[in-house]
Amino acid sequence: MLMAYASVAAFFLVAIGFILGSLLFGKVIRPNNMYAEKLETYECGEAPVGPAWFNFNPRFYIIALIYIVFDVEIAFVYPVATVFRRWVDAGRGMFALVEIFLFVVILMLGLVYVWVKGDLEWIRSIKGDPRGVQNVSSRTRPEIIKEHDLEEAMPQGAE
């Protein structure tokens, strides 16, 4: 029984051995000639600006989440479409149609929700938005401010 896994183990050994072997081979035969330009992040000549660790705009996440609505829709409607003719032949076409319609309606509720919330706009308008507070990054916030005060400073529904 366990011997059945021997081929898997052999595969792993060969795979790891191949990588290590070829890296070692390259290390031995290639010339080692480093200079400043070669050590740049982008060898094509683009000069990197600033560190790689910075805050991304959270809107990217929201857009990605909205995409899920359509993603799920296509992933589930397509299989239904492929078997729909069989269901019609079995006399249950109406049932399948109503079922998938309800499914899409439920998904669309999600779209309606983000639409009403204004999340389909890249720049979302917020009533009475105190810009100054929002632009203070969390890192530079003085520690003395209590948690509750931050809650209050954040506008309702602001991201």
Added chain:
Amino acid sequence: MKTGLYLSISPLLVVALGGALLMLAEAFSHHREEHESRSAGPSSELALGTAITLFTGAIFAAAVWFVGPEKLDGSQDLAPWLIIDRFTLFFAFTICVGGGLASLLAGGYLPEHRIDRGEFYPLLTFSSVGAIILAAAGDVLTLFLGLEIMSLGVYALTGFRRGSARSTEASMKYFLLGSFAAALLLYGAALIYGATGHTDLAGIRAALVAGNLNYGLVLIAVTLMIVGLAFKISAVPFHMWTPDAYEGAPTPATSFMAVVVKSAAFATMLRVLLVAFGQPELSSWGAGWPPIIATLAVLTMTVANLIAGRQESVKRMLAYSSIAHAGYILVGVTTTMRLHEDGQASVMFYLLAYTVSTIGAFGALILCGSRGAEAVSYEDLSGLGKRHPAVALVFSLFLLSLAGVPPTAGFFGKLYIVKGAIGAGLYPLSVILLLNSVLGAYYYLRVLVFMYMREPAPGAPFARPMKSGYVTSALVLAAVAVVALGLFPTTSLEVAVRAALAP
């Protein structure tokens, strides 16, 4: 078109439809200009709507119970994915009551603490939908689906206080460990499918009875599934996230997690252990899961009670106390190996009693504090009995119920579990449970000592109780339930016995 089918899943449909409507109501009410008067934010009506939705779900569950799910034509059409039996209905009722009371607490808490955003209520409702699916799941796939629907909402509820580092940390911790637990559960499910070729619990059992399997795989699968569920019920040693998550979350969300998530996880634990792995060879003391569950029970009770006694924050103490209660309930789960119906009934009764007592205790803690003067430590509560006798009285009632003092629901919960353990011949477990309740009484009564026998130190800040009709009504409902379950325990126990899964 079978109406019986729709009637039998009506508790689920009501709550799901209500959640969708609440979501839309929340979105469309957002644009009304009403944020000037902070005291009546958009969420006040939503809290009422959520409570009505969930209580309606509970009423539907009770109605289907009285008709009898077996009499409804087509109620078994969704089996094995969703099994609508009395077991499911009992847990759907408990979940809806717990969720409804938690939403009433939120109706007072969120405006008071200026985190009055309406998303709380649809999230809570959808999470309850997931909990009901979890309680009804007779197939590992729907089980996982319900678990994820339930957990996603709760992760968001935990991090609801967005400006607070503590709440965000709690949410992050809960999310990472929760996903880890879900992955373990799924891994176990995959292995059991590999060993038996079934994902439905009854099919897994049939394959196990037929024999000729790779028992190594089955063993690993059972262990992984128990570990995954033990995370959700926060049994020691998988409890590490609980105190932080419970403390960081807004208190209504904490009560929801402590009550609804735990009930649903215990429901699915009972169903998995008794339906899939319930044949005598796998559920005896010598082999199978009972020794594992018993070990978890002993560890959970003892460790949680010892740590709870050392806490200075009342909310954290309640978090550890909820871990300890999970330990007591695990004793009940262990007794099902010998007393099939009575063991399950004791677990169900305990969960019902625990639901109303815990919601009440967290609610009373909410009521004790107000914005800027929250009740956090024991000292904050000192002298409360003189300054605000009504709040102190109701807090005492719920703490006494959690401690298991006679005329309350908690006493009979413990009594039935101990009775079951003795009846099943598990004497060491019952002795450990009794010793642990004594340990528990120490930290529950300590709150009473501070409320009634201490005066606040001069100049020290003390908690000022808030005023909220929502919280008060939730507390009144919970208090009535605690007293009623304490006065008429046999009726609810008979109901629980009828709800037990068939062997």
